Amino acid sequence: MLNVGKIEEGFVLDHIKAGKSLELYDHLHLDKLDCTVAIIKNARSDKMGKKDILKVECDIDMLDLDILGFLDHNITVNVIKNGEIVEKKELVLPKEIRNVIHCHNPRCITSIEQGLPQIFFLADEQKEIYRCKYCEEKYAERRNRRAK
Amino acid sequence: MRHLISPLDFTTEELDQLFDLAADIERDPQKYAHVCEGKILATCFYEPSTRTRLSFESAMTRLGGKVIGFSDANSSSAAKGESVSDTIRVISCYADICAIRHPKEGAATVASSKALIPVVNAGDGGHQHPTQTLTDLLTIRSLKGRLGNFTIGLCGDLKFGRTVHSLIHALVRYENVNFIFISPEELRIPDYITDMLKEKGISYQEVIRLEDVLPELDLLYMTRVQKERFFNEEDYVRLKDFYILTPEKMELAGDDMLVLHPLPRVNEIDVAVDEDPRAAYFKQAQYGVYVRMALIMTLLNLAN
Numbered sequence: 129m130l131n132v133g134k135i136e137e138g139f140v141l142d143h144i145k146a147g148k149s150l151e152l153y154d155h156l157h158l159d160k161l162d163c164t165v166a167i168i169k170n171a172r173s174d175k176m177g178k179k180d181i182l183k184v185e186c187d188i189d190m191l192d193l194d195i196l197g198f199l200d201h202n203i204t205v206n207v208i209k210n211g212e213i214v215e216k217k218e219l220v221l222p223k224e225i226r227n228v229i230h231c232h233n234p235r236c237i238t239s240i241e242q243g244l245p246q247i248f249f250l251a252d253e254q255k256e257i258y259r260c261k262y263c264e265e266k267y268a269e270r271r272n273r274r275a276k
Numbered sequence: 277m278r279h280l281i282s283p284l285d286f287t288t289e290e291l292d293q294l295f296d297l298a299a300d301i302e303r304d305p306q307k308y309a310h311v312c313e314g315k316i317l318a319t320c321f322y323e324p325s326t327r328t329r330l331s332f333e334s335a336m337t338r339l340g341g342k343v344i345g346f347s348d349a350n351s352s353s354a355a356k357g358e359s360v361s362d363t364i365r366v367i368s369c370y371a372d373i374c375a376i377r378h379p380k381e382g383a384a385t386v387a388s389s390k391a392l393i394p395v396v397n398a399g400d401g402g403h404q405h406p407t408q409t410l411t412d413l414l415t416i417r418s419l420k421g422r423l424g425n426f427t428i429g430l431c432g433d434l435k436f437g438r439t440v441h442s443l444i445h446a447l448v449r450y451e452n453v454n455f456i457f458i459s460p461e462e463l464r465i466p467d468y469i470t471d472m473l474k475e476k477g478i479s480y481q482e483v484i485r486l487e488d489v490l491p492e493l494d495l496l497y498m499t500r501v502q503k504e505r506f507f508n509e510e511d512y513v514r515l516k517d518f519y520i521l522t523p524e525k526m527e528l529a530g531d532d533m534l535v536l537h538p539l540p541r542v543n544e545i546d547v548a549v550d551e552d553p554r555a556a557y558f559k560q561a562q563y564g565v566y567v568r569m570a571l572i573m574t575l576l577n578l579a580n
Contacts, residue, residue: 235401237380241359244386262382263403 312341319345
């Protein structure tokens with residue numbers, strides 16, 4: 129069993145679906161941060177069988193975790209300070225998602241206009257419906273999400 | 277800076293002010309003949325639409341302003357591959373206000389995000405056509421004397437017709453509007469609209485036969501079955517003449533029921549109905565100019 133040491137301040141993202149940690153690494157723009165990141169893949173889990181874990185040592189205000197709410201509700205977010213868990217963050221659906229998913233409507237302006245950010249807004253929180261900011265087409269597929 | 281991208285961009289109070297101004301323009305157009313002198317409207321039409329473009333051009337010309345623009349993508353820089361974002365930045369240097377029509381949905385939203393001048397969505401594919409909705413509302417308000425407290429029948433292609441969808445979204449903001457959707461099974465109103473009506477507790481019914489509901493209607497909004505929406509010719513041919521409003525059917529309607537149509541009309545209203553005083557679709561085109569005049573003035577901050 130591989131051991132990765134404790135972090136002093138930052139986040140531990142636990143219960144990530146096995147194999148998805150690198151995707152989250154990209155979406156959280158961790159490559160842009162000058163901090164220690166541990167990516168643990170395929171760790172043993174009683175609950176999930178296999179899981180990924182991300183440990184990020186950084187100031188807790190430095191990461192915008194809203195996107196996790198869209199990508200996977202089931203991730204456990206532990207906030208660490210002085211080496212201790214001080215908070216377990218509740219993941220909520222973000223009001224807006226930028227450059228994470230793409231509009232599949234062939235009639236949408238995003239299909240031809242270069243350099244346009246792909247922006248979706250939360251149109252119905254209860255039904256978890258996101259719509260393209262430009263053409264308002266519903267985003268039908270929730271690829272990265274697990275069933276609740 | 278204000279833009280008009282969706283019919284819901286203006287509150288009902290703002291629409292009241294806009295319609296009051298349009299009504300005043302109708303009463304005394306001469307009073308407004310010079311208010312836009314020195315101003316330029318750019319009409320950027322990436323797909324042909326003679327009616328809407330001429331309505332905008334007429335509106336600006338009647339206000340004393342000037343018009344520049346292009347009327348199809350081939351005669352614009354789009355043919356060279358220029359993006360909407362770049363085009364609108366350049367147009368912002370040439371004009372004071374821009375009306376844009378584009379085949380792609382959301383193009384006007386993109387334009388408004390980069391523009392330094394007010395942008396009016398003159399139609400973005402099958403998405404929104406807000407000045408048509410404003411035209412419809414002004415026509416109803418002017419000829420019925422009220423927005424609300426009526427039964428409106430929407431007839432024809434209720435599945436693909438964006439003017440119908442926009443009008444419904446605009447009308448649900450007014451009190452006591454009862455909807456009757458008249459369409460063949462294949463062109464029924466989409467579920468997301470009936471779901472929205474149910475959520476808001478607004479009454480509606482869906483029927484197939486126009487004759488069955490004509491006596492109940494205060495307004496009949498006819499639409500054309502559009503060939504370009506169909507994947508096969510056979511379906512189009514079968515459905516295009518499903519409804520034809522004739523003088524005989526008009527006898528079933530009340531004396532003050534108005535017939536509206538966004539035009540162009542093909543077969544769905546017999547030309548003999550044109551002489552009926554209840555036929556309001558050509559007046560509707562006139563209101564389209566008044567409402568665009570009021571809109572241009574409002575967006576250029578010349579309304580007061």
